[in-house]
Amino acid sequence: MKQSAPQPDRSVKVTGLVSPLASLGAATLAMAKRIFAMAGGMYLLLSETAENTAKGLFTPTVRLDRESLITQMVRVGVRAIPIVVLIELAIGVIMPLQMFPKLDEFGQAEQVATINAIAAFRELGPLMTAIILGGFAGASIAAELGAMVMAEEIEALRTLALNPVRFLVVPRLLATVIMMVLLTVIADVVIIAGGWMTSVHLGIDSDIFYQMTKDAVDITGFATGLIKAAVFGLLIGLIACFQGLTVKPWQGSEGVGRATTNTVVYCIVAVIGADVVFTVIFYSYGLFT
Amino acid sequence: MLTNTTEKTQTKPAVIQIRGLTKSFADQQVLGGIDLDVFQGEIMVIMGGSGCGKSTLLRHLVGSIRPDDGSVKMFGQEITTMAEHQLNEVRKRFGILFQSGALINSLSVGENVALPLREHTALDANTIEIMVKIKLELVGLRAHADKMPAQLSGGMKKRAGLARAIALDPQILFYDEPGAGLDPVTGAQIDRLIIDLTRKLNVTSVVVTHQMDSAFNIADRMCMLDKGVILKTGTRQEFETLRDTALEELSTEQDKLIRQFLRGDAEGPLAKRKVHGDYEKDLLQTK
Numbered sequence: 001m002k003q004s005a006p007q008p009d010r011s012v013k014v015t016g017l018v019s020p021l022a023s024l025g026a027a028t029l030a031m032a033k034r035i036f037a038m039a040g041g042m043y044l045l046l047s048e049t050a051e052n053t054a055k056g057l058f059t060p061t062v063r064l065d066r067e068s069l070i071t072q073m074v075r076v077g078v079r080a081i082p083i084v085v086l087i088e089l090a091i092g093v094i095m096p097l098q099m100f101p102k103l104d105e106f107g108q109a110e111q112v113a114t115i116n117a118i119a120a121f122r123e124l125g126p127l128m129t130a131i132i133l134g135g136f137a138g139a140s141i142a143a144e145l146g147a148m149v150m151a152e153e154i155e156a157l158r159t160l161a162l163n164p165v166r167f168l169v170v171p172r173l174l175a176t177v178i179m180m181v182l183l184t185v186i187a188d189v190v191i192i193a194g195g196w197m198t199s200v201h202l203g204i205d206s207d208i209f210y211q212m213t214k215d216a217v218d219i220t221g222f223a224t225g226l227i228k229a230a231v232f233g234l235l236i237g238l239i240a241c242f243q244g245l246t247v248k249p250w251q252g253s254e255g256v257g258r259a260t261t262n263t264v265v266y267c268i269v270a271v272i273g274a275d276v277v278f279t280v281i282f283y284s285y286g287l288f289t
Numbered sequence: 290m291l292t293n294t295t296e297k298t299q300t301k302p303a304v305i306q307i308r309g310l311t312k313s314f315a316d317q318q319v320l321g322g323i324d325l326d327v328f329q330g331e332i333m334v335i336m337g338g339s340g341c342g343k344s345t346l347l348r349h350l351v352g353s354i355r356p357d358d359g360s361v362k363m364f365g366q367e368i369t370t371m372a373e374h375q376l377n378e379v380r381k382r383f384g385i386l387f388q389s390g391a392l393i394n395s396l397s398v399g400e401n402v403a404l405p406l407r408e409h410t411a412l413d414a415n416t417i418e419i420m421v422k423i424k425l426e427l428v429g430l431r432a433h434a435d436k437m438p439a440q441l442s443g444g445m446k447k448r449a450g451l452a453r454a455i456a457l458d459p460q461i462l463f464y465d466e467p468g469a470g471l472d473p474v475t476g477a478q479i480d481r482l483i484i485d486l487t488r489k490l491n492v493t494s495v496v497v498t499h500q501m502d503s504a505f506n507i508a509d510r511m512c513m514l515d516k517g518v519i520l521k522t523g524t525r526q527e528f529e530t531l532r533d534t535a536l537e538e539l540s541t542e543q544d545k546l547i548r549q550f551l552r553g554d555a556e557g558p559l560a561k562r563k564v565h566g567d568y569e570k571d572l573l574q575t576k
Contacts, residue, residue: 151394
C-alpha cells in the first residue's frame with residue numbers, strides 16, 4: 001500500500017468522457033479484426049475444399065471418399081428430418097391462424113393458401129431449415145472437429161500425409177450443402193401440409209386450398225428457395241468446420257465450447273445476412289411476380 | 290555439443306541433422322539454437338523437464354511447426370522450407386506415436402492402421418487386411434482389430450497408434466512421451482516394443498520423454514534439453530556415469546543440473562529456479 005505500482009506508460013491520456021468511447025473504439029477495432037481474420041480463413045478453407053472436391057471428382061488417382069460422405073449425410077441431414085418436420089409443420093399450422101381473420105374480413109380467406117405457399121417455398125422453408133441445421137449439424141461438426149484437434153487427431157492426420165481438409169472438411173461441407181437442399185424440399189412440403197390442416201379446420205375447402213397453392217408456386221419460387229438453401233448449407237458447413245479446426249489444443253474443453261457456441265451464433269447471423277442479400281437480388285431481377 | 294559422440298558414430302550416416310534451430314512463440318523463446326544429429330538405426334532419447342521445449346522440437350522434426358531460423362535435414366533433405374506436398378512425401382517415410390495415440394475416433398483400430406495403406410499405396414483390400422493383421426500382431430493387438438478406440442485402454446491406444454505409425458514401414462519413428470499416463474508394467478511393455486521395433490525393422494527412433502527409468506532402458510544415445518538449448522548429448526553410458534557420480538566430484542553447475550534431473554532429486558540447481566523474487570515482500574504488498 002505504501003508505494004503504488006508503476007503505471008503503464010500510455011501515450012494518449014484517456015480521461016473522463018473519452019474513456020468509454022476509447023474502449024468502444026478498441027472493442028470495435030478488435031471485432032473488425034476478428035471478422036476479417038475469420039472471413040479470410042473461411043475463404044482459404046473454401047478454396048481448399050473446392051480444390052480437393054474437384055480433384056476428387058475429376059482425377060482418377062485421388063478418390064472422393066463416398067463412404068464418409070454418406071456417413072456425414074446421414075449424420076447431418078437424415079437425423080435432422082424429425083426436428084425439421086416437427087418445426088416446419090408447426091409453422092405451417094401457425095401461419096393461417098395468424099392471417100385468416102384479416103383475410104376473412106376482406107372475403108379473401110382462401111388467399112391463406114397463396115401466402116402460405118409463397119412464404120414456404122421462397123422464405124420459411126430454406127430459412128427455418130438453415131437455422132435448425134445450424135444448431136443441429138453445425139454445432140455438432142464444430143464440437144467434433146474441435147475435440148479432434150484436442151486429441152491430436154488433426155495433427156496425426158497431417159503427419160500421416162493426409163490433408164485434413166480433404167479427409168474431414170470435404171465430406172462434411174458437401175453433406176451440409178446436399179442435405180440442406182433436400183431438407184428444404186421436405187420443409188416446403190411439410191409447411192404446406194401444416195397450412196392445409198389448419199385451413200381445412202378454418203373452413204377453407206380442401207380443393208380450393210390445393211388449387212390456390214398450385215397457382216402460387218412456380219418453378220422460380222421453388223428454385224430460388226433451393227439456391228438459398230444451398231448457399232445456407234455452404235455457410236453452415238464452412239463456419240462449423242472453420243470454428244472446429246481453429247480450436248487451439250491449449251484452449252482445452254473451453255475452446256471446444258466456445259467454438260460450438262460461436263458456430264451457432266455465426267450460422268444464424270450469416271444465414272439471415274445471406275438471406276437478405278439473395279432476396280434483394282432475386283427481387284431486383286424481377287424473379288418474384 | 291556434439292563433441293562427445295562424434296568419434297563413435299562418425300561412420301554411420303546422420304538420418305536427421307538439426308542445425309541452429311530457433312523458435313519463439315509471441316515473445317517467449319522456446320528453442321534457442323538446437324544442434325543435434327540422429328544416426329541410422331539408433332534410439333535417441335531427448336530428455337527434459339516440462340516446458341523445456343522438447344515437444345516443440347519434436348513438432349519441428351515432423352514438420353508440424355516451421356522454425357524461425359535454422360535447419361532440419363531428414364534423409365539429407367531440408368524439411369523446414371519444403372512445400373506441403375513435398376513434405377508429405379517425406380512424411381510417408383517416418384511414423385509418429387502421439388502422446389494419446391491420436392487414433393481417429395470414428396474408425397476402428399483396424400481401419401486406423403489401414404488408413405495410411407489405403408490412402409498412400411495401391412494395394413488391394415485383401416493385401417491391406419493382411420498387412421493390418423501383421424502390424425497389429427507386432428504390437429499384440431490382432432484380436433482387437435474391430436474395436437473402436439473408445440473401447441481401448443490408454444496402453445492399448447498407444448500400441449494401436451504404434452501399429453498405425455509403422456503401417457508404411459517407416460525409416461524413422463518418433464515417440465512423444467511413450468510412457469506418459471501408463472502403469473509401470475504397460476510402460477515397460479511399450480519400452481520393449483520400441484527396442485524390438487527398432488532392431489527388427491532397422492528403423493531409427495527418436496523418443497521424447499521425461500521418464501528416466503524408461504529413458505535408460507531404451508536409449509543408445511541421449512540428449513538433455515533445458516530452457517530450449519541442449520545441455521549435453523552423449524551415449525547412454527556417459528549419462529549413466531554422470532548419474533552415478535558423487536555430487537562433490539562434479540565441477541560445473543550444468544553437470545550438477547543434469548545429474549539432478551537424471552536422478553530425479555528434489556534438491557539441486559533445478560529446485561532453486563522455482564524461487565521467484567522476495568517472498569516476504571510479495572506477501573506484504575497488496576493491491
